[in-house]
Amino acid sequence: MHGVHGRYLHIDLDTGSVAEHPIPEEVSIRVIGGVGLASLLLYRWAPPGVDPLAPENPLIFATSPFIGTGITTASKVAVVTKSPQTGMIGDSLSSSYLAIALKRTGFDALVITGKATGWSLLVVDDGRVEVRPAMDLLGRTPDETAESVRAALGSGFRVAAIGEAGERGVRYAAISNDGRLAGRTGGGAVMGSKRLKAIAVRGSGLPTVADPAGLARAARDLAARSLGPGTAKYRELGTAANLAFFNRIGVLPTRNFQQGEFAGAEAISGETLFLEHRTDKHACAACTIGCEHHYRTRDGGSERTVRLEYESLFALGSLCGVDDPNAVLRAAALCDDLGMDAITAGATVAWAMECAERGVDLGYPADEIPRFGDADSLLRTIEAIGRRQGIGDLLAEGSRRAAERTGQGSEAWAMHVKGLEMPGYDPRKLPTLALGLAVATRGACHNRSSAYDIDFSDRLDPDAEAQARAEAAAAAEDQAAVLDSLTICKFLRHCFDDLYAEAAELYTLVTGVPATGDDLRVAGERINNLKKLFNIREGWTRADDRLPDRVLTGEAGLTHERLTHLIDAYYRVRGWDADGRIPEAHLTRLGLTDLL
Amino acid sequence: MHQAATTVHVELFGVPRLLAGRKTIAVAGETLGALSRALLDACPALAERVIDPRTGWLTEGYMFVVNDRFSRDPTFPVAPGSSVLLVSSVAGG
Secondary structure (H helix, E strand, C coil), X not given: CCCCCCEEEEEECCCCEEEEEEXXXXXXXXXXXXXXXXXXXXXXXXXCCCCCCCCCXXXXXXXXXXXXXXXXXXXXXXXXXXXXXXXXXXXXXXXXXXXXXXXXXCCCEEEEECCCCCCEEEEEECCEEEEEECHHHXXXXXXXXXXXXXXXXXXCCEEXXXXXXXXXXXXXXXXXXXXXXXXCCCHHHHHHHCCEEEEXXXXXXXXXXXXXXXXXXXXXXXXXXXXXXXXXXXXXXXXXXXXXXXXXXXXXXXXXXXXXXXXXXXXXXXXXXXXXXXXXXXXXXXXXXXXXXXXECCXXXXXXXXXXXXXXXXXXXXXXXXXXXXXXXXXXXXXXXXXXXXXXXXXXXXXXXXXXXXXXXXXXXXXXXXXXXXXXXXXXXXXXXXXXXXXXXXXXXXXXXXXXXXXXXXXXXXXXXCCEECCXXXXXXXXXXXXXXXXXXXXXXXXXXXXXXXXXXXCCCCCCCHHHHHHHHHHHHHHHHHHHHHCCCHHHHHHCCXXXXXXXXXXXXXXCCCCCHHHHHHHHHHXXXXXXXXXXXXXXXXXXXXXXXXXXXXXXXXEHHHHHHHHHHHHHHHCCCCCCCCCHHHHHXXXXXXXX | CCCCCCEEEEEECXXXXXXXXXXXXXXXXXXXXXXXXXXHXXXXXXXXXXXXXXXXXXXXXXXXXXXXXXXXXXXXXXXXXXXXXXXXXXXXX
């Protein structure tokens, strides 16, 4: 089989031992790579019931057959672990050069277990592994860390690093590389719990591809299509373009999801940012789209340029009632510097702001309590979270745990699913997305189903019944699983006429393994069932597939009863029982039984 | 008896707003196809990137939202008093 190395590396930080393990061809085919491969390795390596912050919880980095082949947008690494936010599977992806360097090491994945005796830098240089002391890197931002490590190690290394948030165990700490982040579900906290400040990888060996000439033609064709209308929004204005439109149709989460419209939206809209703050745009390694728009503060203070996406914009803007674009940019930069997920950071601050609004005693001095619309308090609180100082120590736990500790009814406005804070789409008017958020294995996530695509289109009638929405949500999840396992960017999804068939053709050109579109579709279903199976093993029950009560009040028709119907239909579509469990025969049909 | 087409204030978002240099354009039309052609006449800056001047219809990357209904159907009727938005057809991010 071409396109993969057929082996992964296990590094035990407790003992310093390193071991190679084979990945049989049949296994590679069934889970593809990326998130699929890493999910399987998580299932195998994580002891059932393991504490996410215990040394035994594996931190897994996985590549895919497409990385390094010239297929546009495919330079992404999957980062998978048991999430310290949800206690369930935590899967994230991060783009750019790290993925290529990791694949060049000669392994399809790294599985890291154990805990180093002191703060460390893990170096994987082709097949050689070394754990070096890294005390001198503590307190540095991820970018500063990468710069220091690369300067020390020499050319060709790419670095994944955590910031102070990861060092201090902020549960939603991220892992950063090349200015990108594996942002959601707290992989940075797991890395920090292992006393790993950074991982540097370098290598010289990419696997061969089966049909280089055919692949080059197909890759050129896809690259050309990546510059078409399916990506125009991302290239021209970036995801920040969502904000004004979402506000107009009432789905812009505002003041901790109390409203769907924000009076200050115009000031922080993508259009305003483009005209008044945008500096330039960048592309990840091997990407032709170039969606990464950068913006500069213009408030008279020290200038700061920062990458900003819609999700950071809503979470640090409307969700906190902040309409000062400079403050939002500075808050996003702080999250990057400290190394933490801006969605959860903003959402947890918004929870605290609502506590203050409702007079809940958080147990901290008044001058530490953030307030809706108060940009200074937003910035101060984010900094406190990253350093776990004062109220930041409570908020570093995320909204679910902070609410559980605080009580006084504050659980009612902790806006999360399974412990992962909600993204920037008010589900009250978006029923397919609502279902996708409720059932997603990693918690409230818009990226593991993209079910909003259905709601923002004319493909389903607004009154469509549960069955049609359940089919659409499950199909969107399976497609996302295939993209995340081939490690193709989701921004490319509208560039295919028939995603599965065309991706299968690319897969065959790379690997030499005959594959059909249906093979890939089934692989997507298999991977989603694998992730669900992990969650079931870790204690998932149907009660975890839920949405916060706040969005189920009947506004725009979304009620507990309707969501229950949608979830019932989704389980039927999935072939699961009424409790959402997977029948043994279904696992066998999907070829999962003998994989585990 | 033929009734004069109703004037609709089409709200622009994203690239259409930047190209037009304004947030709304008032045009008349009883279908989305008619509105699209009228938009092109009223704002030639939308040509090519947003509206195909050969067909007068939206390029692939755009769609209308009429009273919360998403549509790329040029025959979609537009009733008097409708809310009409012109947005990117690529959702999310």
